[in-house]
Amino acid sequence: MSIVEVRDLTKQYNPPKGVLAVDRVSFTIERGEIFSLLGPNGAGKSTTLSLLSCLLRPTAGDATIEGHSIIHEAQAVRETIGVVPQDIALYGDMSARENLRFWGTMYGLAGADLRRRVDEVLELIALVDRQNDRIDKLSGGMKRRVNLGVALLHTPRLLYLDEPTVGIDPQSRRAILDGILDLRARGMTILYTTHYMAEAQELSDRIGIIDHGKLVAMGTHEQLVQLVGERTEVELGVDKHLDCVKERWSGLADVGGVTVDEDEMRVTLLVEDANQALPRLFEAAAACEARITSVNVVEPNLETVFLHLTGRALRD
Amino acid sequence: MRRVLAIVWKDLRSIYRQPSAVALMIAVPLALASLLGLAFGGQSGFHLDPVKIAVVNLDKTGDGAPALSAASVLAGVLTGPQTASLLDARMVATADRARRLVDDGEATVAVIVPEGFSAAARSVRGSAAVEIYRDPASQIGAGVATGVVENMVRTLDDARRAATVAAEVVREARPAVDDPARLAEAAAATAAASLAASARGATVALDERAPRLSGAAASEDPGVAGQVLAGQMVLFLFFGAANAARTILLEEQEGTLARLFTTPGRRAGVLGGKLLVSFVTVLVQSCVLLLAGWLLFGIAWGGPASVVLLTIVGCLVASGLAMVIGSLARTLAQQGAIGSGIFLLLALIGGNFIGGGATLGGVAGVLRRITPNGWILEGWDAAMRGGGVADVLLPVLVALGFAAVFFAAAAVVLRRRFA
Numbered sequence: 001m002s003i004v005e006v007r008d009l010t011k012q013y014n015p016p017k018g019v020l021a022v023d024r025v026s027f028t029i030e031r032g033e034i035f036s037l038l039g040p041n042g043a044g045k046s047t048t049l050s051l052l053s054c055l056l057r058p059t060a061g062d063a064t065i066e067g068h069s070i071i072h073e074a075q076a077v078r079e080t081i082g083v084v085p086q087d088i089a090l091y092g093d094m095s096a097r098e099n100l101r102f103w104g105t106m107y108g109l110a111g112a113d114l115r116r117r118v119d120e121v122l123e124l125i126a127l128v129d130r131q132n133d134r135i136d137k138l139s140g141g142m143k144r145r146v147n148l149g150v151a152l153l154h155t156p157r158l159l160y161l162d163e164p165t166v167g168i169d170p171q172s173r174r175a176i177l178d179g180i181l182d183l184r185a186r187g188m189t190i191l192y193t194t195h196y197m198a199e200a201q202e203l204s205d206r207i208g209i210i211d212h213g214k215l216v217a218m219g220t221h222e223q224l225v226q227l228v229g230e231r232t233e234v235e236l237g238v239d240k241h242l243d244c245v246k247e248r249w250s251g252l253a254d255v256g257g258v259t260v261d262e263d264e265m266r267v268t269l270l271v272e273d274a275n276q277a278l279p280r281l282f283e284a285a286a287a288c289e290a291r292i293t294s295v296n297v298v299e300p301n302l303e304t305v306f307l308h309l310t311g312r313a314l315r316d
Numbered sequence: 317m318r319r320v321l322a323i324v325w326k327d328l329r330s331i332y333r334q335p336s337a338v339a340l341m342i343a344v345p346l347a348l349a350s351l352l353g354l355a356f357g358g359q360s361g362f363h364l365d366p367v368k369i370a371v372v373n374l375d376k377t378g379d380g381a382p383a384l385s386a387a388s389v390l391a392g393v394l395t396g397p398q399t400a401s402l403l404d405a406r407m408v409a410t411a412d413r414a415r416r417l418v419d420d421g422e423a424t425v426a427v428i429v430p431e432g433f434s435a436a437a438r439s440v441r442g443s444a445a446v447e448i449y450r451d452p453a454s455q456i457g458a459g460v461a462t463g464v465v466e467n468m469v470r471t472l473d474d475a476r477r478a479a480t481v482a483a484e485v486v487r488e489a490r491p492a493v494d495d496p497a498r499l500a501e502a503a504a505a506t507a508a509a510s511l512a513a514s515a516r517g518a519t520v521a522l523d524e525r526a527p528r529l530s531g532a533a534a535s536e537d538p539g540v541a542g543q544v545l546a547g548q549m550v551l552f553l554f555f556g557a558a559n560a561a562r563t564i565l566l567e568e569q570e571g572t573l574a575r576l577f578t579t580p581g582r583r584a585g586v587l588g589g590k591l592l593v594s595f596v597t598v599l600v601q602s603c604v605l606l607l608a609g610w611l612l613f614g615i616a617w618g619g620p621a622s623v624v625l626l627t628i629v630g631c632l633v634a635s636g637l638a639m640v641i642g643s644l645a646r647t648l649a650q651q652g653a654i655g656s657g658i659f660l661l662l663a664l665i666g667g668n669f670i671g672g673g674a675t676l677g678g679v680a681g682v683l684r685r686i687t688p689n690g691w692i693l694e695g696w697d698a699a700m701r702g703g704g705v706a707d708v709l710l711p712v713l714v715a716l717g718f719a720a721v722f723f724a725a726a727a728v729v730l731r732r733r734f735a
Contacts, residue, residue, distance in 0.1 A: 055577055
């Protein structure tokens, strides 16, 4: 039995004309699985998590967590889940230990149980030495670890992680990713959102690609890459006249998904055969009096999949 | 319940750890009360040192006369116990000596009763002027002394005129008694005796408020310090409550409120905890200010029951209003600006800067009673005057009504906002 079942989940702010943040999203998550929602900023990932955390009420559809409806059995759902929000949601003027004690109380722990779990979590997030330091005084990575630790206090069966590695150094990111894999090894089910392709690829058993509120594809990494078929992603650096180059390349046969990064003066596109396409791309650039400064042929990956499915780069 | 108490404890610790918050809630009202107390001589009530005056009675016509003379009555009242709280008078022998005392700064006013003053007071057409020689640098002291003398002289003059009229009436009505001068003289002597008699029992009061309270102790003067600190306390309770209410916005901005909503338990519990935080914060603030007022300024706040009732209802009103504003505001800046504006407006209308005992007539009096703080201050005034629970009950009930409305409004807005 799936621990999470999402059916046509929809959230529109200020209906009927407001933003459709989540548009009839459906998926399931099996026990012990890491399921990632991958998509650019504003795709609807955090809104989906808010709906599944009972923070927002869906406009339509429903979801069940361990069989409990997020609409009708919010209390039971909250007892099952642990939520790690995207931003640090801690009290800066309290120490790490005080924060854990407070949040533990909020999760219904008390007395010896509370003390034991606080000690265990401090061990788990490797902050025993700094437990009495105010949160304000900790580094960004340490705050992230406490932020994660809070959600683990009541040993939830399902953990939501909303882009937990945003804005932290590589070492802290590595520590968090290893911690997540460790939690999965202990049998915890994890719903993870990210816009980092590499994280989704490394962590996930299955990935859902979300864009403009719609779940455009779902499956294992291998299944998703197969969606691209034989197409190859090519990144080309251009020295000038990006608009002209984009227009001409978009008009070429067997070339698709043309996207432009104006800051980097770079164009990304998908081609059927890079060897055949590259001469024509050079000719078209020359017609615009532009010069190609670099060429990078990329093996198919989630970035390519997103480009293929949405016509846009994941970083847009 | 444990969750609610955890929220209250966490927020209280956070609030009372902020030096700026403690300064705003406790130090500022105490400092303001101290400054105003110093301005009034550091006394618990309005206090003016008795004005030093030198009195000269140059009119010897009454000496040895069986009836009281007007001059001796006037001099006697000025130097007597009836005016001792206002005037520190000394008799001197000559006018020059009296004026010199003023010139040398040893007296503020010299009162010189001229020769023939009593005779003039007795006669139908006589005239005499009491000379007031005053220190031009002294406004209040000289004004007080001059006012007392003018009042007494006017009384004598009025009595003489009344007697003259009465004599005329008697002469016309009873021709047998046809000596108006003798009648006027007799009437003037009677008036002087009457003045002396009334002066013995008279009191001069600066505070002319009409008594409003029942009970034997209902006339106790609460003093300026009590009135001032009560006003400041009620005003700064609003600010203290607002400081606590802002934790909702603060937590909303920092994401901890949303995280609290993802924990097991109802949102109403979290929001109820926030309401309780606001109330407990100002309750602690109130207790500290009441204690400080008692210890530092010797303020007698009133009977225990009245003090408890007024403290609780004051805290309920402040926390309720702060919650309404906090729940309507979208940002901390909005909450600060709107809250400060409303609190100061209420304080101006409700009389926080003049105290609950000040008499406000007309529109000001009506406006004061549409503010919750106006009612609470009335309650504090009654309590400090020694009024019992019965005397503070109406202000307490009205303020409680305000608090109920505020809490209901806050609950509705918060429910809609975080639904």
